[in-house]
Amino acid sequence: MNPSLSSLPKVDKLLDHPLLSEFNHHPILKNIIKKYLSSLRQEILTNNINEIPAINSIAKQIQIEFKSLSTPSLKSLINATGISLQTNLGRSIFSPKVIEKITPMLSEYLNLEYDIKKGERGERYSHLVPLLCAMFECEDALIVNNNAAAVMLIINTFAKDKEVIISRGELVEIGGSFRIPEVIKGSGGLLCEVGASNKTHLIDYKNAISPSSAIIAKIHKSNFAQVGFCSEVEFKDLINLARQTNLIDYFDLGSGFIDGFKTDEPSVLEIMKLDPSLISFSGDKLFGGTQAGIILGKKNLITELKKNHLLRALRIDKISLLILQETLLAYLHKDYELIPTISQLSQSIQTLQERAYELLSFLENSNLNLVFEIKKSAARAGGGSLPLQEFASQAITFKVKNIQEFSFYLRHLGLIHRIHQDRIYLDVFCIKAHHFKPIADAIKYAIKNTSHNLKS
Ligand SMILES: *Cc1c(COP(=O)(O)O)cnc(C)c1O
Numbered sequence: 001m002n003p004s005l006s007s008l009p010k011v012d013k014l015l016d017h018p019l020l021s022e023f024n025h026h027p028i029l030k031n032i033i034k035k036y037l038s039s040l041r042q043e044i045l046t047n048n049i050n051e052i053p054a055i056n057s058i059a060k061q062i063q064i065e066f067k068s069l070s071t072p073s074l075k076s077l078i079n080a081t082g083i084s085l086q087t088n089l090g091r092s093i094f095s096p097k098v099i100e101k102i103t104p105m106l107s108e109y110l111n112l113e114y115d116i117k118k119g120e121r122g123e124r125y126s127h128l129v130p131l132l133c134a135m136f137e138c139e140d141a142l143i144v145n146n147n148a149a150a151v152m153l154i155i156n157t158f159a160k161d162k163e164v165i166i167s168r169g170e171l172v173e174i175g176g177s178f179r180i181p182e183v184i185k186g187s188g189g190l191l192c193e194v195g196a197s198n199k200t201h202l203i204d205y206k207n208a209i210s211p212s213s214a215i216i217a218k219i220h221k222s223n224f225a226q227v228g229f230c231s232e233v234e235f236k237d238l239i240n241l242a243r244q245t246n247l248i249d250y251f252d253l254g255s256g257f258i259d260g261f262k263t264d265e266p267s268v269l270e271i272m273k274l275d276p277s278l279i280s281f282s283g284d285k286l287f288g289g290t291q292a293g294i295i296l297g298k299k300n301l302i303t304e305l306k307k308n309h310l311l312r313a314l315r316i317d318k319i320s321l322l323i324l325q326e327t328l329l330a331y332l333h334k335d336y337e338l339i340p341t342i343s344q345l346s347q348s349i350q351t352l353q354e355r356a357y358e359l360l361s362f363l364e365n366s367n368l369n370l371v372f373e374i375k376k377s378a379a380r381a382g383g384g385s386l387p388l389q390e391f392a393s394q395a396i397t398f399k400v401k402n403i404q405e406f407s408f409y410l411r412h413l414g415l416i417h418r419i420h421q422d423r424i425y426l427d428v429f430c431i432k433a434h435h436f437k438p439i440a441d442a443i444k445y446a447i448k449n450t451s452h453n454l455k456s
Pocket of ligand 1: 221282283
């Protein structure tokens, strides 16, 4: 038989319960109680429970819920995955020196939209333009909230109800369900696909041009690559075609490589030397700054972008702008120590070997009673960039029983790792010396919480 609904405890009774008295009748306490009781009521009505829990156990659940709500949800983690720009882990990290520099500015007013010389309203977009133009040899620049916003703004401004010509090989989906065809549609543009998924030729673009064409776009394939029987048209040929036909050429570079380590990817400067109409890239991928979309290109086009009312919804915030300013200055001075993404991607294998040995001996001296080994590992840039490029790295690996459970407890203490061939892998690519102790602590915690035994 169903327990009776009338035997559910009353809200007031729970509010006064000794376990909840420390919360002093906080307004959200009442909401939590009401929500909890309503879910219990639902369980009773759907015959999911045979017995109403004791009032003490209900109060205990509510206490746990209140405490969890008042604990920050975002916390720092140790990235032992060997993926530098892990999108799920927040992509680029910042140098403590950069944070130190901008922190005092955050508690003061600043000339975000104020022209000091004229004593009147200025533009938040103007601050980094001279530096961007000098560094990348372009006429003008615009920084928006992220690269997705840059794509939307460009399509919406120049191709509303008009066609954007794109190769079928570049209609990619990147993480977080950002799909080029949907983004174009969502921005008011019409997609004109050309070529085949593996091969697209210049003639395919030429044949597609009609009075309704507006943009010839090239999209970086992000974390996807084609090998074998495939070919694409170089951006310089698309620029020429666009120029001959009075269209706008646009390259969504995705990541946008600047400088500081070895890769086959053309740099933003090399691409700007082709004199394109517009390009855009992310601020927190290989650039190593913060979330932003950096648009470079022709002055008349950037002026049009700035007139689009959507820009207000896509604008960059002041904290991001301050971090980008520091990142750009670090590039200017080739002070790559200030850009952790670049420091990571330019590490030598010797540095990584030394770090692996240091971590190994730290763990061996931590009485963990596990057998640790150093193995070769392949680190990656991540963040949808350089899909085929591996960075030789090193990992500390070990075996445990109940590996999934062990892995859960490591994650619980913020150690994000990989499991490979039944072993835990801690890639040292994104690890620093100050992480050694928390790593040992996380392993200790996992040992304590799992019924683990060494495998023979
Ligand atoms: C990452 C990426 C985007 C989106 O950039 P965000 O800065 O994450 O908004 C757009 N296009 C391509 C090709 C990308 O790789």
